[in-house]
Amino acid sequence: MTTLSGSSVLIVGASGVLGAEIARLLAAAGARLTLSGRDADKLAALNIPGTVVAVDLTQADAPNQLVSAAVTAHGGLDGIVNAAGLVAFGTASEVADETLDTLFAVNAVAPMRLLAAANEALAASGAAGREPFVLTLSGVASEAPTAGMAAYSASKAALAAWSKASARELRRSGIRMLDARPGHTDTGLATRPIAGAAPKLAGGLDPAFVARRIVAAIEGNERDLPGSAFTDPAA
Template structure:
């Protein structure tokens, strides 16, 4: 994908710290956006042109709704950026069912269902030689599961494993699956855990820098962005 101009891209989690940064860069480079969030007010406040869709990834049918909104608005779908996610902290033995269910529903099952829903439209994009992609953010914890974040790490590792296998399948269809695994990034997510309290963390990456690296990878045709692809590394 040598240019994003005119590409129809769905950004899931566009109101988040990283999703909003990605959306701004995509818009600046000419992409036509469908912006998802659970708060219309927050998405509108981004002042990024696009079609808004409100949806909860935990709800049945939300995946189809997201894809259909993009298709109705723009007539095609050439890419999906899944930047939605939730986090939880605390010992593995303390994680209750509600926390486990939410972590896996949003971080793992949501993207899996979204890929399933988006595949027919992405196949059409591939047939039209528009180099479609589906981007996930499994993060550094999928490479290095972290103590006191065991359930969160597991949900992201599940997403990474799914992406590796699905990417091999989709390659035959002309659809590129990209997984990005940046280290801790200052998105504010750690201040909004679904359970527990975040430990003291070193200063993380600037979301704008991570977003720039991700968009550059989309344009350059990259398929994998391990933690080492994001430099410089945050201070220890």
């Protein structure tokens, strides 16, 4: 079991619905949090104990800022939750270059760059026997690419592939990668696309349930959460 009490965890995308749900659960478990998002006021309004860092993930120095803030505030870094993400709709033939660049920058490249920046701190956590982890949320789109969401699906598939390969590379450092692929979750993200318009979607998973499942996987030393792991018994 991974002990969350006293651990230093960075949550990227903490102001989003799912990120905030995960943050509340981690705080309740005794984790010391660094909460990241684009808007400092939204982060403060969460009323979740932790260090608040407002950054734009597309900026070159964002990963170093986040790692430095966590290490300075809590003396180290034991875990990262990558809960930030953007969505876009539209066919592959009509997606704009700017949309492609932004989707990949936030959904795929940002977590990659953040791990590179955090590697030394996470490896130190592993050497101290503290069971460090990095959670990615590639979502069901990485398992089942969806028509009308080709660019979004590709950005998430890239994240999933990177997480799987990184997991093999980092085992010797004691750093555990965990990729979660829940189905459509009712976070409201689909109503805020950076391009296109969402088709009519069936009701999604409860964010509170998804967050509980993810935190249970972190605590239980799981290494993979496929879509099939997110069957809500209350649904």
